Amino acid sequence: MLDVAQLLLYCGVPLLFAVWYLQRQRQGASQTGTGKLPKLLELGYSNWTGHIGYVVGQNNAGPGEHIFNLHELMQKAPEPVVALSLFGPRWLMTPIYAVMDPVLINVVTSSSKTTRFASFEYSSQSVMGKKSMSALRGDELKRHRKLLASSILSRKALGRLVELMGNVTDAFLQNLPQPKAGESSFALDLADGDPIGLMLLDVFSLFGFGTQSTTTPEGLAQREKVKIAMNFIFDMFADRMSAAGLAKYLSYLNFSKSRQLANHHKFIRQEIIIPAIRRRQSDINEGVEVPNDALTVMLEAGDDDSPAFTEEEICDEAILIMVASYETTANTILWLFYHLAMHPECQQRCYEEVCQVMSSHPPGTQPSITDIDQMTYLNATLQESNRLTPIAHGITRETVEDLVLGDYVIPKGNTVMCYFQGSAVSEEVFTDAKKFVPQRWLDHPNGGAKKPGAHSLPFGNGPFRCFGKAMAVQAIRTLFSSWIQRYRFEMITEDIKPRFRIAYYPSQLTIRMFPRQQEDQ
Template sequence: MAMPLEVPVAKAILYALLPILIACYFLLRKGKTYVNLPPMVEKGYSNWTGHVRFILAKGDEFGLPWIPNMKKLADSCSNGVMAVYSFGPKWLTRPTYLVKDPVLISSMLTSSKVKRFSNLMEASKATSGDKHITALTGDELKRHRKLLTACILAKRPMARFVELLTAGVCKYLDTLPTPTVGRPLDLNLAKSKAVGILVVEAFSNFSFGINISCHSEDPVDVERCKKLHSALQFMFKVTGERLVAGPLNFFLKRDIWTNYKLWKLGTFIRREFILPALHQRKEDMSSGVQVPDDAMTMMLESGDTDDAPFSEEEICDEGMVMVQAGYEATAYTFLWLVYHLGQHPEHQELCFKEIREVLSKHPPGSHLTSSDIEELTHLHCVISESMRMQSINDSAAARDTDVDLELGPYTIPAGSTILAVGKCNSLSEESFENADQFKPERWKNDPTGGAKRPGAVNIPFGLGQYRCFGQPLALVALRTLAAVWIQRYRFELLSEDIERTYHATCSPGNLPIRMFPRCVS
């Protein structure tokens, strides 16, 4: 009589046969036949490795090297839509397509058939929780957008934000060594991380009501601020890594050690910063103590007859997202703005004259207010042109679709990821006259920047229902940072040879500048 196989042996045989069984399933299953799929990029691609194989062939260093390759990929194809991955096992990857035609990009991003990029939702949940605007869809997303619009983008909180950021920038600039005649101040603005720290401090105060500063006289406060900054850096790095579309993401999001560290850092930020500030603010409001008109106060006062107010969990999660998004995106966009203004000092001087003219309405020594910021029209044109020339979103706006989506002559199959590569259009002569030249005047009295063709030719904040909610706040932050900096200093580039670094965003790896103090009146 034959003895039964030992359990470990039976498992070994089962595991050995499993790949064969899976392969047979995908070979034999009957699927829908598509006759008008976008063409597959031929060189360096396969069903299993997608552009991961392209990355390895190019030998790019790790740190999401697929991002700078997106535009190269799109430029290499004459079609408006192309396949990056063909069909493979759905448990490992999704069919993925690049879209570069601006009309098709606009159609895709505004379509009701697309939904938020699942990789972004998962990465955002891992760093910020489940109850925030980047992790929600449907009615809950609409509710959060409505409440946040009243809490953050209204006049009172916006004025408070400008006040906080202005104070932070002035305090930082006051700590810099005083330049003397013939000896200006040299500073590597990217490597110093100063702008990121400034933005973290302003957004933390605005979002949580926490007054922290790396320039505090209290060493405990300085250490807490550094820990918060370090935690946000790690979270943003992981978010960027997990935005990768394709097989690589399957393994990245199952990194047990990274997931544990994310949980630990998220718990640290909530317990050490948000919850104590939230409970103190509740106590102050119930006791009749005067509280500032910041995001936390407005979120605690949120809600109307149609919508329930934010819960503690929702306030925590939304605060986490505000600080993370503001920290990296706003700081890096400002660095690119400094880079372009350093290349074009004539526009720097025009902005300075505009700032002086607006400030002349106030007593000497006054700071710009939120209403003053709105009057800086040339500075706004400069910011718009800087984002056109070099958006931090250097790769693509991504969406998923669970139903077949018609894009021009092509059908994007259900269960696909679609990447809109807007960079192909913002620097194209087909889209803008003298597209390779820095011309802020193209935005004067023209919200399209003089675009020569229709569609999404320039979308630094995205488009459609999943566009960046914080666009107005980001623009106010950029104007405030730039206005205070230009008011205090004239600056020039020490080198135009800068390297680009990629995580979730594109930033200058180094930005050496020389600053000359102005006469502040």
């Protein structure tokens, strides 16, 4: 009977050789373009574990730290395009080609010779659903984007989103505690319990699919289950996205987590989405007026009198929208809270701008989308926050043809990582690059960048840029316009460290809230 060592010898070695051979074949794809292959960057590298192993070996916080170390490596890189063995030894892993130059980043992200990172699509298919936009390509992806754009990206739809976001924010602020007797402020922890994420989850669920949590014990319990499901789904997506080499395949063999994922999907589908579909179908059949939201558009009849989207497609798109709104938009808001709390003069200017725009309205009026569009300085603060602390520091693409980048060529079938955060905080690109200066976006459309190209890309670039950018921007601006009207806030947390889970988020964030009504008295 074979023992464990023999099994590893007989099965593991051939498997490693097969992976090595396939990686070499992939890396050695024919080069039809003119140019040279980038050199392997040696700095901070372990022959056995790659850059991640080096990071962990140096007692840094863990794999998430590699982005920050990567910035240091790229600054010292002798060439504008380099090869990095981030996730494993060079003899086993195909290197990732890294680019920090804004002109070359624009080429990579805009080129028809690149597509989404393969691991992103594999992870999306297995975690979000095979019929979500993040997992689709080609004509099917275009069909989904076209149909959904008409329902959630039109001016009218975004106006409805602003109204919903304003109402939910107003209700949240009304339920906040008041300062104790003799005090002018109270503390609010924006990380504990994730109040911002839950607000967004409510807004986008109602905006896209007509689902809304209630304040009954049953409704609150269901809302908590949705939150747990969203967190688990995003954790699984992060795990499978970050896995490389053999780990990429082994991550799918964790049957315990796979069962939990299936249970969370079952809950979201059967308890949230499918009941919403049934209610909407009933309203449509009975002639009840329904909103022209994503759910209505997906249920509209196509050429063959069947719904435009299948039930599976509706459920998968709903999960994608809920996860994206809960995680990425919430973290973007937390970083903006951080910057405005650290820069009271910018916060005050936002307050004065909001008051000026809303001065023609009766007291207590929620801003409309027209009002929000006039708050140019508030929008500039969001742009500056995204430049300094984007939730993602880079964009990864896969080459579908040989791609020429200046004097270099990236062979077909390889990965290119565009590290735009490096140029976003570089003095060669921006004046006072490390400082929070929203005014730069009012003075120049591109923030006063000294170099052409793609510099600050919080929502991506090119054909695979974030589909929900307009929704996220409007939701964030609406939340802050309502918040700043009623409260001034200061930072309590002294040490804010970013943590990594695909997206970057503050480890903790507690602010001190000062009701403006009391300060004005």
